[in-house]
Amino acid sequence: MSLRPILTPPDARLRQVAAPVMAFDAALRALADEMTAIMYAAPGRGLAAPQIGELRRLFVMDTGWKDTGHRAPRVIVNPEIVSAGDATQVMDEGCLSLPGVIVPVQRPSEVTLRWQDLDGARHAETFTGFAATCVQHERDHLDGILCTDYLPEDARAAALAQLRPRP
Amino acid sequence: MTIRPILIHPDPRLKKVAETVPEITAEMRALAEDMLETMYDAPGVGLAAPQVGVLKRLIVMDCVKEEGEAARPMALFNPEVTWTSEEQSTYEEGCLSIPEQYAEVTRPAEVRVRWHDLDGKLQEEEFDGLWATCVQHEIDHLNGKLFIDYLKPMKRQMITRKMQKLKRERARA
Secondary structure, three states, X not given: OEOOOOOOOOOHHHHOOOEOOXXXXXXXXXXXXXXXHHHHHOOOOEEEHXXXXXXXXXXXXXXXXXXXXXXXXXXXXXXXXXXXXXXXXXXXXXXXXXXXXXXXXXXXXXXXEEEXXXXXXXXXXXXXXXXXXXXXXXXXXXXXXXXXXXXXXXXXXXXXXXXXXXX | OOOOOOOOOOOHHHHOOOEOOOOOOHHXXXXXXXXXXXXXXXXXXXXXXXXXXXXXXXXEEEEOOOOOOOOEEEEEEEEEEEEEOOOEEEEEEEEOOEEEEEEEEEEEOOEEEXXXXXXXXXXXXXXXXXXXXXXXXXXXXXXXXXXXXXXXXXXXXXXXXXXXXXXXXXXXX
């Protein structure tokens, strides 16, 4: 069985607002499994459903596996940022939908996220450092926002000029 | 290990019923390793022996079953579905032998499968999520069945025509 391709601009599905997940069923579990497999194959640290054309509010992430070699995927459904600290950080962000592009983005360095798991159970956790950037980047995808949107016009054009086709 | 070429539909070998593997020989183990390598390279989550032109009952999969669990490369010889759930699941499937085509297929949401592992030992396990879909999709290959066989004739013919065109283009390249 093959995996679905990761969408790149100018695919319109990357720019749409995704719908909340209502059914916590077998198909949702299968979608999360596929997204996890696609993320590891890419290889990446996070993938949101709209990046494979599923306009549903969920993403998968594993911030540490590239460094530790240990895989610990997390599935985040219907995420909401309930609070963000005043302090910010600038991190170089890449995106599986923007191959070849790395851009500095300033975001809050601490955010508290509320979400549901695959069974619909509610969770909340405070993320800092790289994980804080990652959850904000992935959550943005659910509203059709890409990390390059935070750059000034000329810097954005220069960054998008680096875009290369997915291998 | 070798990456083997994957057959593209339509191909008569993809329509045949594969033979039981009576003994897990070194040759069969090498085939399983080649198939896993071929699957990871594609990339895919499952591959059946007929897709690399070998008409034997062998499938490989890579299942990440639970959060926090490591990926598990699996080789299943002579796999058989021994139980299916009443609950059905509809999922958008794709196939390494039918590149870039995806369509929804409805199958049982959970299945129990029995197979012989690389050491010839009998194993039995339940699969859910993507792995339930994937194991059924791969076992279908051993019976000469493709996911497009579940689609309405018009859609199936449209996909087959696209694949014929793709094969002509690849032959010319």
